[in-house]
Amino acid sequence: DVVLTQSPATLSVTPGERISLSCRASESVDTYLHWYQQKPNESPRLLIKYASQSISGIPSRFSGSGSGTDFTLSINGVELEDLSIYYCQQGNSLPYTFGAGTKLELK
Amino acid sequence: EVQLVESGGGLVQPGRSLKLSCAASGFTFSNYYMAWVRQAPKKGLEWVATISTSGSRTYYPDSVKGRFTISRDNAKSSLYLQMNSLKSEDTATYYCARHQGSPNWFAYWGQGTLVTVSS
Numbered sequence: 001d002v003v004l005t006q007s008p009a010t011l012s013v014t015p016g017e018r019i020s021l022s023c024r025a026s027e028s029v030d031t032y033l034h035w036y037q038q039k040p041n042e043s044p045r046l047l048i049k050y051a052s053q054s055i056s057g058i059p060s061r062f063s064g065s066g067s068g069t070d071f072t073l074s075i076n077g078v079e080l081e082d083l084s085i086y087y088c089q090q091g092n093s094l095p096y097t098f099g100a101g102t103k104l105e106l107k
Numbered sequence: 108e109v110q111l112v113e114s115g116g117g118l119v120q121p122g123r124s125l126k127l128s129c130a131a132s133g134f135t136f137s138n139y140y141m142a143w144v145r146q147a148p149k150k151g152l153e154w155v156a157t158i159s160t161s162g163s164r165t166y167y168p169d170s171v172k173g174r175f176t177i178s179r180d181n182a183k184s185s186l187y188l189q190m191n192s193l194k195s196e197d198t199a200t201y202y203c204a205r206h207q208g209s210p211n212w213f214a215y216w217g218q219g220t221l222v223t224v225s226s
Contacts, residue, residue: 032211044144044152046213089152091209098151
């Protein structure tokens with residue numbers, strides 16, 4: 001199975017700053033890497049598909065990059081509403097797997 | 108608007124069975140692969156099952172293969188998950204999710220239904 005390692009586990013942020021979250025795969029997943037946001041007590045929501053493709057309705061401050069084994073989710077100007085857990089997920093091979101998540105908290 | 112509404116969760120004893128349902132609306136159900144994804148309390152996400160548009164192909168991780176069965180009724184726009192031989196480690200919120208395009212990502216999610224396996 002492909003193991004996705006997300007770092008850091010927790011990130012303390014200040015509103016307005018630019019941040020980057022990392023997701024590293026145990027083997028190449030090409031660009032079959034997707035990002036989700038889960039706010040407290042809510043269902044996950046798709047943020048980015050295929051490593052860098054934007055999703056309709058998602059604010060433009062969210063962007064993704066990477067291919068192969070190293071991926072990054074960036075938030076350009078964090079807002080309070082972004083305090084959530086972010087998960088990466090690979091769809092290159094079965095079983096589909098998720099990373100353990102990165103939690104954004106207020107500094 | 109895409110809506111996915113799960114039901115059927117609850118408290119069940121180890122070794123027993125439970126069947127979850129997901130009512131879909133706001134899209135042509137028969138055109139999309141569908142899936143179940145679960146989340147244990149305070150834990151991360153785990154893919155549980157995927158089913159093709161016609162229901163002829165199903166996919167599972169080893170953790171549930173042979174115990175869980177995903178199915179669908181396109182006439183009723185409904186998705187199901189039959190869970191047998193339940194274990195305490197199956198305790199989780201189960202989300203119904205819709206794939207889109209190549210079925211390797213989850214475009215829409217329901218609100219989830221909690222399954223607790225305990226004696």
